[in-house]
Amino acid sequence: MSHLFYQGRGRKPVLDQARGVYMWDKDGKRYLDGSSGAMVCNIGHSNPNVLAAMQRQMEKSTFGYRLHFETEASEKLASKLAALAPGGLDKVFFVSGGSEAVESALKLARQYMNATGQGSRWKVISRQPSYHGSTLGALAVTGYTPLSAPFEPMLRQMPKIPAPRAYLDGRDPRDPASGHHYANMLASAIEAEGPETVAAFIVEPVGGASTGALVPPAGYMERIREICDRYGILMIADEVMTGAGRTGRFLGSDHWNARPDIIVMSKGLGAGYVPLGAMIADARLVEPVLDAGGFAHGYTYAGNPLACAAGLAVVEEIEGQALCANADRMGERLLARLRGLMQKHEVIGDVRGMGLLTAFELMSDRDSKAPLPKGLNAYQRLVDIAYDKGLIVYSRRTRDGIEGDHILVCPPLIVTDDHLDEIIEGLDAALSQFA
Ligand code: PLP
Numbered sequence: 001m002s003h004l005f006y007q008g009r010g011r012k013p014v015l016d017q018a019r020g021v022y023m024w025d026k027d028g029k030r031y032l033d034g035s036s037g038a039m040v041c042n043i044g045h046s047n048p049n050v051l052a053a054m055q056r057q058m059e060k061s062t063f064g065y066r067l068h069f070e071t072e073a074s075e076k077l078a079s080k081l082a083a084l085a086p087g088g089l090d091k092v093f094f095v096s097g098g099s100e101a102v103e104s105a106l107k108l109a110r111q112y113m114n115a116t117g118q119g120s121r122w123k124v125i126s127r128q129p130s131y132h133g134s135t136l137g138a139l140a141v142t143g144y145t146p147l148s149a150p151f152e153p154m155l156r157q158m159p160k161i162p163a164p165r166a167y168l169d170g171r172d173p174r175d176p177a178s179g180h181h182y183a184n185m186l187a188s189a190i191e192a193e194g195p196e197t198v199a200a201f202i203v204e205p206v207g208g209a210s211t212g213a214l215v216p217p218a219g220y221m222e223r224i225r226e227i228c229d230r231y232g233i234l235m236i237a238d239e240v241m242t243g244a245g246r247t248g249r250f251l252g253s254d255h256w257n258a259r260p261d262i263i264v265m266s267k268g269l270g271a272g273y274v275p276l277g278a279m280i281a282d283a284r285l286v287e288p289v290l291d292a293g294g295f296a297h298g299y300t301y302a303g304n305p306l307a308c309a310a311g312l313a314v315v316e317e318i319e320g321q322a323l324c325a326n327a328d329r330m331g332e333r334l335l336a337r338l339r340g341l342m343q344k345h346e347v348i349g350d351v352r353g354m355g356l357l358t359a360f361e362l363m364s365d366r367d368s369k370a371p372l373p374k375g376l377n378a379y380q381r382l383v384d385i386a387y388d389k390g391l392i393v394y395s396r397r398t399r400d401g402i403e404g405d406h407i408l409v410c411p412p413l414i415v416t417d418d419h420l421d422e423i424i425e426g427l428d429a430a431l432s433q434f435a
Pocket of ligand 1: 038097098099100102131132133134204208209238239240241266267
């Protein structure tokens with residue numbers, strides 16, 4: 001009997017070893033990690049340079065509390081992230097995961113408003129569907145009812161605008177009119193709420209688990225930036241999944257001329273070697289908060305030296321192995337291969353993504369975009385079939401409240417053409433069995 005529990009009762013095989021893009025369970029069965037865990041292990045498993053950096057740090061010190069010491073590792077990683085972030089975003093706050101990073105951004109936005117005489121501004125608008133984490137603050141901006149409904153009395157739900165799912169609405173994602181159409185919904189929401197009450201808008205540059213690699217339509221991010229400026233609200237980019245090279249650039253935000261005020265990262269930053277997250281903020285926000293008495297927020301493990309040493313080594317691997325460029329190149333090939341599968345398998349209704357954040361969506365009718373029948377749990381069935389065949393992919397129900405299924409295919413950024421062949425063969429076999 002196991003004393004562990006997570007979401008349900010299902011037991012999983014016991015993990016024994018993992019190297020590169022492969023993992024092995026205790027029975028010796030091999031899996032190709034086609035989702036990098038939960039889009040985490042961007043540099044692949046057991047990278048020797050990262051392990052060596054962790055070993056060196058552990059031999060020096062394993063913990064130094066942030067109120068007692070700075071550490072070389074946290075200083076260096078902060079400088080590195082400030083250098084990689086858009087100009088002006090050069091204040092870094094470390095945490096241990098994505099939800100903590102989002103909480104930090106919500107609190108910084110609120111404290112900035114207090115510190116600058118705008119105390120009536122506290123609402124953070126977000127999108128439906130979206131995923132920003134599982135702590136109560138992050139859940140209040142998460143647009144995914146099945147996760148938030150049980151906690152409704154404990155939450156202060158924040159206003160939501162529809163995510164820009166042009167493919168479902170019959171709009172052309174390449175047409176800037178589509179991007180403007182969805183972005184203008186932010187202006188309407190701000191007007192409806194009262195601009196003097198709104199502090200920020202939070203957005204996943206490319207949608208992750210909630211919308212399945214949803215790439216914003218042309219013109220969307222730029223118009224969002226314009227609207228935030230027009231109303232004096234902050235733009236928070238949730239790059240927990242898109243950061244650390246996943247979309248083919250170091251940050252997802254690097255694809256658009258729409259510089260956020262705050263960026264949050266996690267997943268690929270620690271790459272599964274350590275729990276690590278970061279908030280990177282514009283100094284213009286941080287300074288008034290520090291002047292007004294300090295940032296009223298923090299975690300015991302913030303800036304943990306082992307986590308920061310590992311994070312620094314991870315970023316050095318991303319740079320040293322040119323993994324953003326590889327994600328860009330392999331992502332294009334993977335998307336083309338997934339479109340090939342779509343020709344063969346009717347059940348695939350849409351293929352989308354950017355870099356190695358790619359997905360396909362299962363539908364019962366491609367033209368009408370009708371979802372698969374309710375209760376089929378098709379996404380889970382397909383993932384389970386692939387898993388049995390030794391291919392790990394990731395899924396979530398896309399359409400809130402309705403049955404709609406997407407499968408994320410997001411291998412580590414070190415993938416080669418041979419790995420792509422293996423992924424596509426595995427998916428093809430799983431889809432054939434599924435039909
Ligand atoms: N934000 C986004 C965009 C995410 O994808 C996730 C996790 O999937 C989170 C926040 C929450 O991160 P964590 O699970 O590390 O708390």
